[in-house]
Amino acid sequence: MRQLGSWVARAGVGFVRACVVAAVSMLVPAVWAAAVALGIWWGPANPWSWIAPFMLVCVGTLALSRPVCRIVRVLVTRWTATVIPAGYRQAGEVTRMSTGYWWNGFSYERSRRDALLDQKCRVRWSDPANWRDLRFTGIVPLTAGVIASLPPAGVAAAVLGLGRPAPAARLVGALGVVVAVASAPYAWRAIELVAVRFLRPSPAMELAGRVEELTAQRADATVAQAAEIRRIERDLHDGAQARLVALGLSLATAGKLMETDPGGAKALMRDAQAGATASLAELRELIRGISPPVLTERGLVDAVRALALNIPLDAAVSADAPLRLEPPIESAIYFGISELLTNAVRHAQASRAHISLTQDDTGIIAEVEDDGRGGADVRADGGLAGLRRRLAVFDGTLEITSPPGGPTHVRMAVPCASS
Structure with missing residues (x-):
């Protein structure tokens, strides 16, 4: 009894997932079918009967390819815990130049808004992942979409067949029930195989992404190194250097007072010794901030x-x-x-x-x-x-x-x- 309940639960969950996969996979073919229906409705005499459907197919396919791929990745990750990297090209930083223009990695623009819009357009339509997404939207309806359509198609056949008195129709309805129940737990799983095979970033895309990542890391390392050098220079200038300059002046003054005022010279020497000790402590603290001795040793x-x-x-x-x-x-x-x-x-x-x-x-x-x-x-x-x-x-x-x-x-x- 427990096994039967488990099977029913798996079949129910699988049926819902199969319907979702079928609906997502057939979004782009639905646009194609709508374009064909529109051309037929206008008739061959209308000059728009082939121009408008063609434009609808192109625009609809381009507009839906990336959302369909993103939905498929989310579904596969949520249902199977298989993470498929997107591999889309990422936009870089938009910086303002000394001339007042904004550089977005491709061109100079007068405002930040124009630079962002131009960058977004260039990155979106020059991304090689577009061809991968278009290929996937053409493959997934004929593979995972067809397989995922078996449970809902079986249910539809069962409803239409069992509702008629003819023996052949009832036989078709019974076969529909068998197909729907038997395929429901497994029909949706084909989407994982197809997505892993055709939605992964290509080696060229992975290499380009790695190059961009290393470039960004190199820039961050350069900025961090420059900031650290400025910090060290500032600490040396404001701390140890100032003390060493004062130490030199104190020693020079003590040398001049050595014959005329030995007591004052000794006092300056004591101050110079204290300044040298403080400078040494500051230098040790600075070195400890760069590389702690205990870490090295x-x-x-x-x-x-x-x-x-x-x-x-x-x-x-x-x-x-x-x-x-x-x-x-x-x-x-x-x-x-x-x-x-x-x-x-x-x-x-x-x-x-x-x-x-x-x-x-x-x-x-x-x-x-x-x-x-x-x-x-x-x-x-x-x-x-x-x-x-x-x-x-x-x-x-x-x-x-x-x-x-x-x-x-x-x-x-x-x-x-x-x-």
Whole structure:
């Protein structure tokens, strides 16, 4: 009895899904059929009887191809958990030049609105994915659409056949019931095979997308490097350099006062010594911000443990092994953990945090969880977005779970090999 109920449930769900697949697959053929019907209705004497249907077919197919493909991807992902990358070309940033014109990657425009409209049009119609979507809308009705039409066609045959007294009609109706019931749990599954085969980005599209991604990452890295250089210059100019200049003046003055005022010279020497000590401390702090010595000397785990001791949080660190990674990866993960802990103190008002460092077959995984108020989100100009871009340089990922009220859990994964 339980197996029968399970079969009925599967058949019901499958019938609904098959109807949805059939409807989506036949959207473009429905436009074609409407165009043919319009031409027949106008008649051969009307000059628009072939021009208007042709225009309707072209415009309707172009307008519906991408929405149909997007709906199919959503359905396949929701029903089978198979994610099919879209592979569409993404628009770049629109920037304003010193001349006042806006550059959109293709041309200069007088206003931002015109630049965005021109960019959207160029990206949309120069995307090679358009040909893939058009091919899919021509293939899917003849494959998954036909198969998915079996259950509703069987139901229609059953209703029409069983409602007539003729034995042949009743036989057709009974066969329709058998076809509908037998095919309902499976007819919709053909859409997954067709979508995976014909909706995947081509190797050329994947390569173009990867090139664009690497170009964006290189630009982000260049901007971040320039900002870091400016920060170092500013810290040196405002801090250590000013102290060293004052130290030189104090030593020069002390040298002049050495014979006439030994006491004043000694006082200046003491001030110079204090200034030298402060300058040395500032330089050490600056070096620690660039590359912490404990990270260079003892590795990521000990550096994170030292960081946890200096954060005003009850922070615990767990690691499965003393990892030693490539220095750029260690630096990216270390400063990523530092930024997450700083956010936990400054924004989330957390009191406890846990840092976990583990390694699997693919690379290093760093997880940070705090008991703060949650609600963290990735804004385009925020620190978390910058952290995600820095990890993307190493093909790393950043996953954030932060419901309102907390806790906040962040997972950083970077493919690499330890030594």
